[in-house]
Every structure is written in C-alpha cells, then in structure tokens.
Amino acid sequence: MFSPLFSNVPHEVEEEFSVEGIKFKKGFYSAVIFRFMMYNENNFEKADKFMPERWMEGVKKMKEYSYTPFSAGPRNCIG
DSSP: OOOSSOOEEEEEOSSOEEETTEEEOTTOEEEEEHHHHHTOTTTSTTTTSOOGGGGSTTSOOOOTTSSOTTSSSTTOOOO
C-alpha cells in the first residue's frame, strides 16, 4: 500500500495558468505527488483500502489522470 520511495515528477511552468483559483506563474517549479492523487477519495472509492479488484478489466472506469505513475493511466507508458 505504501511505496518505500517518495515519488514525484517536478516540472517548470512554461506558461502562466490557474487551477481552481490558484495561479501558477511562468518559471515556477511544481511537482505531482502521486501518493496524494492515489489516496484521494475523489479519485478512488475507499482509497485507503487494499482492493486489487479495482484494477481488473470491466470494473468502473477511473477518472483520467487519477492514476499516473506511468503517465496518463495504467497502460499508457510504453517504456
């Protein structure tokens, strides 16, 4: 349930934008912290529970970008 590593993906903002009223200016560095996304009840029902069945084919489709360790979904990264 918990990774031994602290995983994030740092990025430099190339063009100013805002998300939910929060402004990000050009040159600002931000990082996506996967743990916060994957343990968010808005993304996964019972996010704190070990439920391997949530990854099986035919189960309710998850929101886009709610699971991103391999880019935009569990089968997106070809690397």
